[in-house]
Each structure stands twice: as structure tokens, then as C-alpha cells.
Amino acid sequence: MEDLIVAFLRSGTPIVYVALAGVIAQRAGVWNLGLEGLMIVGACATIVTIRLTGSLPLALAVAVLLCCALSALLWFVVEILKANQIIAGLGITGLGLGGTALALTAIFGSEAAVNAPFGLPRIGPAFGAFGGLSVLVALMPVLVFGTWLVLCRTRFGLRLSACGEHPFAARAIGVSPTLMRLWALLLGAPFCALAGAELAAGSLQMFSVNMTSGRGFMGFAAVIFGAGHPVGAALAAFFFAFAGALGIRAQLLYGDRVPSALLLALPYLATVAGLWLSARLGRRSTASGPNELGRL
């Protein structure tokens, strides 16, 4: 039971972080499909920098900076050049996936997985079976709460939310939705970096090409499932992760009877189920949906 919970926390935490970034962006009116790309850049930057410099703070700083740069690029393309949010987001994801593969070949000569000598600090043996979890797992509830506090209980959060829900309301009091969306994306970028760091350096200390395998998109789905609320999105992320942990568990127990590939599909199926459920419940978030293909 305990190791199931550990596996569950371990697989859920990166999705929660990336979902928080998605919530902040969505509240400001950006449907960020670049989360997947930002996350993998965070993962790659953390492992590669640790490997090259041996410094964890430096690694996290590089990851955060790269994510901020990519987020700013996304903002420029979407808000200034008025590109379609979905396609531009997928472009950022493609840049992240391709760019990390390219970086590996450029630095290490091949696309093979890269190991780091150490990863994120663990919470320590005092916590028994949970001691192997990284500090980011422990920090996660704090950050979920903090995000909620900032988004729902400060004037800044109200103004940010107004930019997504009713941009004219923001403009009418002199708040620029365009600028606010930049802040939102830059605020979310460190969360993406941490999501990547947790995924690659939380327990594995290893980076491989395409290792996010859709977790960024699950984070995005968690935003929808969680109705744009930080706590809701975190719970949704854990719901997806739970399906994943269950799948891995089932693979160990029934791997000989049930095709393992299908068990691995459980988190994706859970994501689809989550979307279906939230659409059924009519919990469409108040901001306009991501579909704006109309002007293509």
C-alpha cells in the first residue's frame, strides 16, 4: 500500500506542477499547449546542467530561465503576432521536444539517455517509505496553496482572472490584458521547470528524449477538468496520476495476463474520461474555450 502511495505521489507531482502553470495561464486567457515542451526543457536543462557543472541551484536556474525564455516567445507569437494559441502552443512543444533531442546530440554526441550523478534532495529517511520522495513533492501542497492564495485572494489575482474571463473589464480599469498574460506565462514558467526537474531529477536522475510522454498535455487537461481552479487542477492531476500508478501496479501483478501496453494507456484513458466528465458536468470554465480556429 505504502509503495503504491509513493508511486502515486511521484507520478502525480510533475503533473500538478505543470497544471499549476496551466491554471495561471488559463486564468489570464492563454490556453497553453506549450506546457509539454516547457516541461521537457525543464527536465533536460536540469539533468544536463547537473551533469556538466555539478551544481543543482545552477541547474534549476538554467531550467527556469529557459522556460521563461520559451514562455516569452510563446507570448510574443500569441499576443503580439496574434497567432492561434493552440497551434503556437504545439509549436513550442515541438521546439521543446526537438530542441532537447538536438541539445543531447550536440553535447553528448547521441540521443541516448543522460544520467546525472545526483538529483533533487530527498525528504529523508525520517519519513520511512516516503523518504525517497524529493523535496518538490513535499513543497507541492505549499505551492498549490500559494497559487490559490495569489490567484483567488489578491487584487493581482482578480485582475489576472479578469483578463481571461472578460478582457474588456480589465482594459476598462487600465489593466492591459496583453501585459498581464506575459506576467502569467512568466509566473507559470518556473512551475514548468520544476515539473521537469521533478520528473527527471526527482527519483530517476536521468533524462531521455520524449520522457514527458504527454504529461504536459495531461496537465493541460487537468486545468479543464479542474475548472481552472488551482486545487481542482491539482486533484485532477492526481486523478490522472492515480490511473498511471494503478496501471504500473497492475502490470506488476497481472502483467502476464493483461497486455502491459494497454495498462500503460490508463492515464491517457483517465484523461479522456476526465474531459468527458467535466464536459458532462457542464463545468466549462468561464473563460472562452480554446477553440478559436475561426479566423484561420
Place this chain on the structure above:
Amino acid sequence: MTTQLAVVFRTFAFILAALLLCALIFAAVGLSATETLQGVIEGALFRPRALDHVLRWALPLLITSVGVVICFRAGFFNIGAQGQFYMGAIAAAFAAEALRGTSPLVAVPLCLAAGMAGGALWALWPALLRVRAGADEVITTMMGNFIAALALVHVTSGPLKDPSGSGQATSSRPIDAAHRISETTGTSPVILATAVLVVLLGWWLTRRTAFGILSGLAGRNPSMVAWQGARVESIAISAFLFSGGLAGLAGSIELLGPNGRLASGFLPTHGFTAILIGLVSSLSVLATVVVALFFGALASAALYLPIVAGLPAAAIEIINASIALFITARADAVRGVLSRWRSRWKT
């Protein structure tokens, strides 16, 4: 005519911007941009049988992208071309396995039909979720891609596993050699004819039918079409089915043609590239022909790069992603930005 010219000009301008971004990224990881460009051009155009190689990649992409155009025109972001492509290939592989030893005149059309059915079915559930429940199709089709990739792993390591195969990358038994419609490298009249047929059909469907006009209107403004009394659900589901069916057709062509067998994780960027082709074509079926040749050339160069220029194939992914980033930018927005900057300098 002038507006069409403006669209072409805009497209080129944004592709140029994308290539500049690529050059920056290449420089950042220490690759020479000029060398890469040289490698790409050489790989695409100046190697032996270059046209064959380009067509080999361009034709299946063209078929998938016609489907993408039909669906995107109707206003649905079917990001699931990759999964529908895989499901088409899987369905065709099962059909080919069942039809082993029969005449190719029977087997090939049946396999292609199976591929279309497989792809269409894989597009049907996101369509129903979207139309009946309102679940966003971007994420459902995206998840469909991951599930289909896992299904491919399952099929190639289970039901259709090649017993002689070894190692991690699993694959199916090769299909009946008589059922192949092209050799491993290259293309064939059958594939070319299919692609031409698909383009003509796609053009007719989008430009000369009630479906084409109504789905185009629905894509730009679904509520207006609903207030006109159009059967919005039928339009949506048809669009998804066409899209999935054509992606599935491309999958079965890849199976019967160049690949000859299923391999887990084969052609992982096919769907995304096809979506790009549709977008770069400004959702015009006829334009996809030219654009597919361009991306076919890039894909052909991607295989050539590591061999000859010692460059990673991921370079092509970067080029594609940068184009995706910029391609939907609006020309008037750029003009607005420029004039804002100009007026700022003036004051």
C-alpha cells in the same frame, strides 16, 4: 486574386521568420546554420533519385493533410492525425494478415479500406465526445495519439509479433510480398494515383458541395450555421470521419508500401507534419499539393542529414516546430506592431 497573393506572401514571410528562429537555435547548440541548410538542401534535392525520395514522403503526408484540411475547415482541431494514421496501419495489418496469399487485386483494396475504416473509427470517438458531450477535441485526440502508439506497441509485440524479431523495437511479420504496393525506398503509380484521387475528392468536397460551404462557414462561425438550421452534428462527425479515414488510408499505404510491416513507433512525426501542411496551405486542398512536396523534401532530408552531414535528424523537428509557431500569425498584427513602433520613435 490579390488576397490570395497576400496569403502566399504572408506564408513565406512567416516561414522565413521560423527559419531565422531555427538558425538561432542551431547556433545556440553549436551547429552551423549554413551547414545545416546546405545539408537539408542537398539531402532533399541533390542526391541520387531525389525526386523519388521526396515523393515517398510527400504522398502519404499529402493524403493525411487533405483530411486535416477538411476537419480544420469545419472548425475542429483534430490533432489526432498521428493516432488515426497508426490505427489505419494496424487495421490494414490485420487485414493483410488475414488475406495472406490472396490475389493483390482483392487484398490491396481491402487492406486500404480497412485502413480507412480503422482511422475513421479512431476519429469517431473524439467526434462523438465533442458533439454529444462537448469534450474538447484537442486533448481527446492528443490522448488518442498516445493510446494508439501504445496499441501499436501491443500489436507488434503481441498478436502480430514477428517471432524472428529480437531487441526492444518490436515489429510485425512482413506482409505478403505480393501485396506490397511499392518498394522500401520510393513510390509507385498506385500510391501516386491514390494521392491524386484524394486531392481531387478533397477539392470537390470542400469547394463544390453543400458540405464544403457549410462546414467552412461552421468552422468560422458555428453559431451562425446552427441558426441557419444546418445539421451541425452531421457536419462535425463527417469532418472527423473524413479526416480519420484519410489518415488511416495513409497509414495503410505506408504499411503496404515503403514499410512492408508494422514497427512500434514508426514515423512518429507523420501526423504533426500533416497538420502543419494543412495550416501552411491556409486550409486549401489544392495548396496542400505544393506544401506537401516541401515538407516531403524536409522529411527526406531528415534521413539524409545524419548520414551525410553528421547532423541530428532532430534539426528537421525544430524546423517544423518553428514553422508551427509562426504560421498562424496574422499579417495585419505584424503591420500593427510595426506601425506602433514607428509612431513610438516619432514622438
Place this chain on the structure above:
Amino acid sequence: MAGPQPAGASAPALDAGNVTVRYGSFTALEGVSARFEPGLIHAIVGQNGAGKTTFARVAAGLVAPAQGDVLIFGEKVPPGDVLSARAAGVELVHQSFALPPSFTVAEVLQFVSPRRGIFSRKAIERHWQSWLNDIGIDLKADARIQDLPVESQQSAEIARAMVSDARLLILDEPTAVLAPEGIERLFARVRGLKARGVTVFLVLHKIREVLAVADTVTVLRGGRLVTGPVATVGLEPSALSGLIIGDSAGTIDAADRAALTGEGETTHASSTPPARRPGWAGALRIRRATVPGGPYGHGLHGVDLDVDEAEIVGIAGVEGNGQRDLVAAIAGLAPLTAGEIEIGAQRFARQGLAARRKAGLRIIPFERNVEGLSLTSSLWENWCAARLVGRSLFSPAGPRALRRDADAAFQAWDVRYRSPDQPAGSLSGGNAQKVILAREIDAEARLIVAAQPTRGLDIGATAAVWNALRGARDRGAGVLIISSDLDELFDICDKVVVLASGRSVGSFTPPYDIRAVGDAMIAAGGHGQEDLAP
């Protein structure tokens, strides 16, 4: 323009100097110069498209003029800067309210206030509730904007404007959404603000209202200043309406003209309907129609409604009292949970809009630019949609023939356009509405449902729409008009039915009594939810 003047009580509240605003190639305001005294109620009137809203937005810093400048109480405010304008004391209450629908009243007030830091919901609700009580606005601080009736939303918007101690409050067409009694309450509040020293600008539509509340009036037409500000004392309504209408004054029927400018009280339909002919079975018959409240608002609760052939019936009511449900139910887009609908003596239960169109139903929907037209699509595509929906989905459709037919229809309806390939969004509002009329009004039309058919149109276009609907009526079609403008309904309708809280609460025939209709509108608590279309 004279040099900067010392700030002080004697400086004009607003001093606009040669203000010109362009949106692309369209000039919304041209060389408008006017000075407005502080401490008064100033009305700004004009047709739709005259530049009233643009003028208000320039003053509030939301729109940057291409030329000219604005002085607020003698201080020059940087153009297009909302924060500076707000700092100078200008606040604008928008026509379609600028409040995020999911916010509570307290959150809205917190969101505009200078109060930073982390708050608790209870604390801000307490703080803003006492503030609301102090300034005498009757609102609950914990109510969500989306649950408030229209009039309360307007109060919330006014409260929002008062948070930063506005010295110059601009209300953009505040009366358009209110019932007659609500208008009186609003005017009382405006007079109260004046008594507290606030300068108030009212963008208004009706001369009646101008004369009731304003100290001065300013008339805009076609983006230019016609006159003003001039004192309203002793002003003749007919002179004012002449200034508003301008050159086309002679071409419009006198009764229409009075209704268009709200000169006096509109009471009577302008013509008597033709006598019933044998074979007519009624254009629309609705019995006990019930629709659950939902995405369209209030829902319908046992509504009965009859529209005969050759009859124009109007639906009056404060917006959000079930009008959208009614139209959606007739169209078959909102399924009835009880009751029945007959169109042209044919009963419809679950059949969709395409079948109803075949029976002669035509619809001019509420939102011209969303439900009526696809602005990014060509004119001919917009026009032919109605013809294609009856066909099978995969039947061939030749663009050339459709384009030609569309061209002919547009010519017949006198649409001003360059080419049928031009996008619908490039047309003016009046022309766009004519495209819809060309599509929806034909010989086979038996019931035409026109929802807010003249909203946002200038006087010439409005008169054209009225005449088109009258023409359809005279050819034997039944017409159902939904409008929030009572003058419009009284002028052209043979019968007016009042909808309140999703119920039909009264039916009126000429001569109309605005008091009686107004009472019916609010009698059943008909406040309604606003549909917060941005």
C-alpha cells in the same frame, strides 16, 4: 487651443479640442471640440454610429484619438491612458457592462480599488458592504454578477465607477437596458450624484429622456459635432430631433421619426392590418411552452403566444426575461419540456430548424455579428447558407450560381457592397442587416422572427428594416419582433406582448400606454439575468 489653464473649480470638467478618431479607414469622430461645465448633467445624443460611444471612450482614455487632446478639469490627460484618466477622476459605465460575470460584487470593487495584499472573502465583503451602504447603493456584496438582474448589474457598474471617487462620471446608453420605472430610478440617482458635485455625462437615445434629466445637450452626427453643449431649458423636441436625424429627415414618415428619436410618447401603430383572408390558420401558435432555464437565461414557463398572418406582434420586456429562450424554442434550438409550437398550422415537436424553415420560419437572430452572419466569410456564403441547409449534405453546390443568385438578391435589397466575395465583416451594420433581410425575407416566409432587428443601426437603416418587416406583413407573413425599445414596438406592432421572468404577463393593443406596459414589465419581478455577451 489656448494654453494650459490653471486647474480649479472654474475649469471645464471636460474640454475636448479638435478630437479625431479613426478605426482603420473609418473615421469615428472628426474634429470635435466642446467644453463642458463642471457640476452639471450633460447629455450626448445622436444616432447609432454618430460617435457617442467613441467620444465617451476618448474621455475615459480607452481610445486614443489620432488628433486633438482632452483636458479633464483643466489638466491635460495623455491620450489613450485609462489609468491617467481615472486618476484625473473620469469613470465610464459601459453599455454592455464591463464586469467579469463570475466575480462577486465585493471582488469587482476590490479589483478596481487601490487595496493591495491578501484578503479574505469575508473581510472584503464586510468592507464593501458597508461602503455600498454609505453611498446608498442597494446591492449585496456577496452576490455574483452573473446572478444579478440587469438593473442591479448597472448599479454594480456605477458602484465600481464610484470606488475611485469619480468627479466626472460617464454613462454610456444607460437607459437602453432598463424598464421605464428603472429609468426613473436611474435619473434620481444621477441627480443625487449631481447634488454631491459629480459631473455626469449621459449618452442617450431619446429626446424625452434628455429633456427629463439633462442640463445641457450635445448632438453628434456622423462623427461630427452638430451642436452643443446647449442648455436644455426651453428646447423644442422637434428641433432637436431634426438635428439628430439631419438631411434624411424629410424621407422618414413622421410617426416613425417620432419613435426613432423618442420625441414624445409613441402610442399607436401606424397602419391597420389587412383583413383576415380565408385559409389563414395562424402563423405561430404557442401553447404552454416551457423551456428550462439554462444557457439562454431565464427559461420559459407556460407561455401562450399567437401570431396571425399579416400581423406584427412585438415582445416587450427587460432583457434576459426569456426572450432568447422564446426565439430558441421557436427555432427548435432549445427543446420544449412541455407545451407545443405550431408554425403555419404545422406542429413541431422535435424537428430541427431545417424542417421549420421549410414550413416558412425565418429568423433574424439576436446577435447580428455572431448568430446572423459569419463576419470572416464572404457575403455569398453567408447568403446561401439558408438555401443549402435544406439539401442533402453531399449534394453538389456550384459557387458560381450561388454567387450570382446572392448578387441578384443583394441588388434587390439595395445592399451597398463591392463584390459578393467581400467578407461580411467589411459591411456597415445597416448593410449587414440588409444582407440578413435579403436572406430571410422571401415569398415563402410565413413567420419572420426578428430579434432586436434594429439594434445598433442608424436611423435610415432602422427605418429600412421597419419598412421591410411591414412589407412582409402586408404580403401575408406573420412577424414577431423582440425589442427592448418600447418606442419601436409601439410604432410598428399590431399587438405587444410583455414577457417577464419567462412568462407572458400581458397583451396590449393600440393605442399603447407606456405606463401600463412598463408596469407589466416589472410586475412579475421581471428583472431578468443579463446575458453577458462581451
